[in-house]
Amino acid sequence: MTTREMLEKLQNGEISIDEAERFFRQDMYEDMGYAKLDTLRESRTGFPEVIFCEGKQDAYLADICRKLYEKNGEFLGTRASKHQAEAVRQAFSQGPEIRYDEVSRILKLEKPGKEQTGCIAVCSGGTADIPVAEEAAQTAEFFGAKCERIYDIGVSGLHRLLGNLDRIQAANCVVAVAGMEGALVSVLGGLVENPVIAVPTSVGYGVSEGGKTALRAMLSSCANGVAVVNIDNGYGAGYLATQINRLACR
Amino acid sequence: MTTREMLEKLQNGEISIDEAERFFRQDMYEDMGYAKLDTLRESRTGFPEVIFCEGKQDAYLADICRKLYEKNGEFLGTRASKHQAEAVRQAFSQGPEIRYDEVSRILKLEKPGKEQTGCIAVCSGGTADIPVAEEAAQTAEFFGAKCERIYDIGVSGLHRLLGNLDRIQAANCVVAVAGMEGALVSVLGGLVENPVIAVPTSVGYGVSEGGKTALRAMLSSCANGVAVVNIDNGYGAGYLATQINRLACR
Amino acid sequence: MTTREMLEKLQNGEISIDEAERFFRQDMYEDMGYAKLDTLRESRTGFPEVIFCEGKQDAYLADICRKLYEKNGEFLGTRASKHQAEAVRQAFSQGPEIRYDEVSRILKLEKPGKEQTGCIAVCSGGTADIPVAEEAAQTAEFFGAKCERIYDIGVSGLHRLLGNLDRIQAANCVVAVAGMEGALVSVLGGLVENPVIAVPTSVGYGVSEGGKTALRAMLSSCANGVAVVNIDNGYGAGYLATQINRLACR
Amino acid sequence: MTTREMLEKLQNGEISIDEAERFFRQDMYEDMGYAKLDTLRESRTGFPEVIFCEGKQDAYLADICRKLYEKNGEFLGTRASKHQAEAVRQAFSQGPEIRYDEVSRILKLEKPGKEQTGCIAVCSGGTADIPVAEEAAQTAEFFGAKCERIYDIGVSGLHRLLGNLDRIQAANCVVAVAGMEGALVSVLGGLVENPVIAVPTSVGYGVSEGGKTALRAMLSSCANGVAVVNIDNGYGAGYLATQINRLACR
Amino acid sequence: MTTREMLEKLQNGEISIDEAERFFRQDMYEDMGYAKLDTLRESRTGFPEVIFCEGKQDAYLADICRKLYEKNGEFLGTRASKHQAEAVRQAFSQGPEIRYDEVSRILKLEKPGKEQTGCIAVCSGGTADIPVAEEAAQTAEFFGAKCERIYDIGVSGLHRLLGNLDRIQAANCVVAVAGMEGALVSVLGGLVENPVIAVPTSVGYGVSEGGKTALRAMLSSCANGVAVVNIDNGYGAGYLATQINRLACR
Amino acid sequence: MTTREMLEKLQNGEISIDEAERFFRQDMYEDMGYAKLDTLRESRTGFPEVIFCEGKQDAYLADICRKLYEKNGEFLGTRASKHQAEAVRQAFSQGPEIRYDEVSRILKLEKPGKEQTGCIAVCSGGTADIPVAEEAAQTAEFFGAKCERIYDIGVSGLHRLLGNLDRIQAANCVVAVAGMEGALVSVLGGLVENPVIAVPTSVGYGVSEGGKTALRAMLSSCANGVAVVNIDNGYGAGYLATQINRLACR
Amino acid sequence: MTTREMLEKLQNGEISIDEAERFFRQDMYEDMGYAKLDTLRESRTGFPEVIFCEGKQDAYLADICRKLYEKNGEFLGTRASKHQAEAVRQAFSQGPEIRYDEVSRILKLEKPGKEQTGCIAVCSGGTADIPVAEEAAQTAEFFGAKCERIYDIGVSGLHRLLGNLDRIQAANCVVAVAGMEGALVSVLGGLVENPVIAVPTSVGYGVSEGGKTALRAMLSSCANGVAVVNIDNGYGAGYLATQINRLACR
């Protein structure tokens, strides 16, 4: 529906002013004072709002979790500390069980019986990259994608990667998580048909520069079909992979 | 077919040594001395090898174009200069017509009658970003995707973007090309359902730093579903967009 | 009064040597040994000296607060820790009440009955930017400007910004506080008539680089009328906004 | 007029659909194919669209100049080359006279009889900074501000600055243009009451890093009331200064 | 004495082999296993070896202090922690008194009755720069130079600098210590006859980048006669100033 | 044995499928779930896998140590904390003795009676570089090389270096460890015949930038025969030196 | 004379208003419109103003040269192109002879019979550094210092430096010019008694980064008594060396 069509409908009485106003979505958010929850996000983008927990105060965080739970029947929080998980659990002490994973730092309350479809291959270069890889995998799973985990296949022992190639090539989308020089991404990019979402991690020291070297190397990759997200941004990669997986499963 | 299965078939005489050797693809390339053409790439990744023309000598370039044409019946070259286009045209003077576009710097010889399917929205922030946007669009079209061009919709005049939103939301994938601060990407990311492939351009001066500011801004985007490629890498964005569009059209 | 006029007046006996000397303002400061308080600053710039508390020792800080209070009847301190606030409160235990705000980290003693005029719109991209936004707002209020707070209107949910546009357009000056990619500034810059003072914050991770990406993006903005201050410099933005608001209210 | 009010008026028949549609300004631009002219910009921001000439092709540039001239009766182009000036002059050969200034690289056609009000002090550290300073001054003058030029007053000969202080202090706004270490800005910031808009220039060598050192130094200034724009961005400074000067002259 | 002269003297029996060997100074150091004390440094450079305490273990530090005390009758340590000072004091508990200054972090044992000659002006931009300025001043004093301290004369209140100009101009050498944008150095450089040794400090935040902006600004200074040392390197500045002061006092 | 030869042998029955499969080494690793131990590394590269302890959890680390001990009869861990050393010791409490060195942070269990051959000179600029130098030396010794340690020979006291030149020139390979400006490397490079492996350290402050200045200086060295590894990468240097020493001892 | 003393003298009629006004030096410059010549600089700093020719237009440059010649009887220009030298020569065609040196790019007209005193050692690492070294030497000579040139003594052939050590140690001040890793400076700093002024040059490639690596290495030098100037700033080094040489010759 274009703007003109909407305006014509309003003029013709086919829709009310309230409906017209909603069209412009200009006050379609939950104003909590310190925050404005984007409650229409799912209808607009296909994904509900997710909570970036890092740095949020306990009271605010619990409050936001509750609001989203009331609205959607579930919520997903990333980068939550153990302490925050405890605080949210207390706030929900009478209600459904909150789950917290210390590796991925994901805090969530999930609707029961959700199904997972399609296939995303989540690969890591080393064991130190697993927390970020898990953030990606668990995010994608929350959003309904099936994930295949293939960890510690960095290129310094190439046979580990080659020995798992069939599983990787079968996925709709590959999430490749690596620190240091991030060469895993270039090798994978040359061997698969579908998009590779590259996640540089802050693993490494010296000129690794907290992940910047992996990031730049991935962006400079000689392989095609490589899309890059911010350093340690497992959530972003899981989100993108879900978008692609959904398109493939339509 | 796994490695073991292949080895068993060889032992059982089901396949020849030549076929087995091909399995490992270890000499499956065209050795031209100065280059090793990856002639199996299409069967491996779904895309034929593409020529990055910049810096290639005339004789080599013409030679490689001919090799790929013989093999695939068409070829695609990116970042070709006018002079290179002339040189390749002369080498093909007896044969099919070579097409060269000065804006995108794409040089190609395309099979007639190819069809384009699906939909990719290719957006640019300003007119100066059009060469990169065209590289993306023409690459995707060469690979069989349909493209919708929506140029000069930078956020300093937000109504130009909002007025074209319906066309953008309808695409399987959005390519967003922008220089300077690259804010177009964040605004789009918040408004669409499918992946946004962000291409920073080297447009700008001073702290724009040849596209690095746009790149970092896009990677830091507050919006979800944003995948980033190297500065001015229209080709890479077109490739990725085609991968996603193909998955959506399966 | 030019230098020559002053010298002529001295020669003609119209002014004393003391007055002439004051003209050059060369010893017009309060020498505290470790510091030289710029006590003529208000007459020179229209604003009294403000205390940057971070890193100051308790005894020194309390001393300086007292000196400024004696001189001006009020004082403003920025980036004060809770501990420092306590120390200053003890030093003033017999006197007027010191106010400390943990969010903005502003410590102050304010003359009663000050009025606030004009209008400054203080906007933030996310909730994590609020401490810096509050530093700006409370600084401007201390200096006599009226502030309108509009928080959490980042561009990933554009309708939140558009829904508050009228209030923003009505201000004499906009302070836009944002981290990550700082796209809020470009969108605002294209929609308002008066200056936008952009404050990048250190919110974000990875390539956000502690606010440098937001800073560079704001300086590269495709929108006009954007002035930028240092990362997290809410105070500086509040000061500038007050200067502009005063000119508008003259 | 709020969105709701507009919608009610439409329902009540007080305004037409066309008027309502205009409210949302979603197709309020001149679509030239390669560009979308923001023809409503003046009504929205108080300033007409200005042409950044650098890199624009002759034909496009002349076309855009003509469009803006037809619409506004005048136009302003920045960073124009001598060659571009010639091309535009030819396109207007039958019409009014185009003016081009080689120092500032400003190309314009101005309505006769415009008046200039208020006062902006445009200062430069050295003679090499004059091109950028002139871009600022001529931009502000085009937009109707009166400018006072005070050049070559860098701090290595402090008396040159002090000897012109009265003129600088009298302005509604100071534009301070300097390269190398940009110390001029800090000294001015401590001596004036109104905002200082700092423009770093790419003048210098070695660690001056093409203006980045001046930029960072200005953002780090120990003086208050300093707003910074991009390197060599005289136009942006002139625009901001005009905004402030207009507020002061209201 | 040239190499040839030495060799001739050896041949002529005027010097012994031991003396000749010493000439080449190849084993003229005190080997402590983990360190090789450069005990001939004073005869070679005019200054004894100084101890950089930061990071040294207590036992080693005390040991080195004792070695240097035995050799020279005094020692100077920089960047010593309070804890280290305590440890060294215990090691010298029977002997002469060790002095430690918490501001400059200098730890020393000084010969009684040393005289100080010449004049070095040690200036600081703000109070936060005083620790570095004191390191410079106390180093120079230990090496026999007289110092004039002039603190908190940053350019945002220019009259504080101008009011102390006579004292600064009278020195053989100026040490100028400043953080943030370091403009103090450029203003001083334009007003004095003798060398200005600029010491950038890590005072500041955001784009101050831990002193790098001040450093680059000082190196880019438009003023002549400015020599720069590493960030926070008060010791190095005090050393250089002493070298210059000695030359002036010869 | 080439791929073809292997395939022919398989066809001829000279080798079994299991042996053929091993040839491709595609599942030749120990899968521990969170890690894939590269157990064939020694046969492939001549060196067993080494454990980078930093950041590994106690249980995982002890587990991996045990696996490698079972396989190889010894193991080497780098960057181990004191706490980790304790945890591994407890896991091996019934077995052979674990050795931990606090300076180099090397944790190991070594086969008795190993011999060391050849000669590597391990040099350091200062005492602060010793931890990295020891990591290099102890790594090389674990791998069977003889090491000569020559510490604290930085160029500010050149005679310390010159006095030890004979021992350095006699080595098959020099490891030069230095922080700050790393000039030691250039001086050594001009004086020796065999390769110099340069290890920048994070020793220094200000523009030393955590070792980046030493790194860049070493890569820019005017001397020939200088190979560089990552900042603080003593392990990598010890590994390379062993490779070279082995070639020399063949 | 202090400000007060001057004011008293004026009041007492001991000096005229004109003399008093001159005291403040506020209009003591030659205003040429596009430039303000600092004609009192020599009386203030002991050095006349010098012309930085790079980028100056021919007419302006010739004009400024003439103005300075009229005032001082000589002038010095740095970074002059051959073309500029020709232009100035033509402007002086009737007058005294202009001298131009293509290596140092110094353009000058010098009073006959000037004497040179003291001693400055000007050293270069390689032959490519000679242009910058010559700029330093010829600047110092113009200002009256005697210079000893010692070129191509980089540390990769250490004996070249050691063989010239006596001449270097005899100077009042050493100017050390080097590119790449700049290690020459550290070696010299450890061997001489007087200040070393380090000039990084843009000689080198890759990580030399146009002189930034040499600059940072020099600032990080492990040797004492090293003062650094901007990259390629031979003029600045010559100026500083002259200041120090003058103090030594007083």
Added chain:
Amino acid sequence: MTTREMLEKLQNGEISIDEAERFFRQDMYEDMGYAKLDTLRESRTGFPEVIFCEGKQDAYLADICRKLYEKNGEFLGTRASKHQAEAVRQAFSQGPEIRYDEVSRILKLEKPGKEQTGCIAVCSGGTADIPVAEEAAQTAEFFGAKCERIYDIGVSGLHRLLGNLDRIQAANCVVAVAGMEGALVSVLGGLVENPVIAVPTSVGYGVSEGGKTALRAMLSSCANGVAVVNIDNGYGAGYLATQINRLACR
């Protein structure tokens, strides 16, 4: 012979003063005024001095070539332009033939009948890296090493690398030349026994940053046994590889 032994011999009359003086090598260079040829380098390091031609003037270059030819009977020049090659050829027009290779830019005159021993594998990622790879190979060949060239084996087509693995593993040393993300190095490092000398090239665009990304990626490599040289430094890699190859061939 140690210093002491030499001195004793001199005292005993076993050697002359001239011989003793030579021992210290302090004037053992050919002083050409603008350059000091290091004629003893071969006896000290095993390699003669090589000429870095870039930027050298024709006359100087020809002169230096002649000097080295007279001394050694051959010479090697790197980074020579076609024009320089012509100039040197003219200077040698009566003598032996000069050879110049446009790809590697190597200019040389070589003794006939030199033999090449051992084996160095010189690998390149792409065809654009060949000039640097050739500089490495031809340098090593000049110094007497046998080279195996294996070009265009970048990891985006992994089978090209794996198909050549046997030849690479057989070498004493691998030179790996690659631009963009440089992943070739990590894959090779995991597959070979001997040292890999990594040469980053300036091939690439955007975040490749002229080779800095490849450089950092190589230094951060997850593989062991990787030594890195400066960007595009083929000469340095060839030199190092020769050193290692010589040790292996002893």
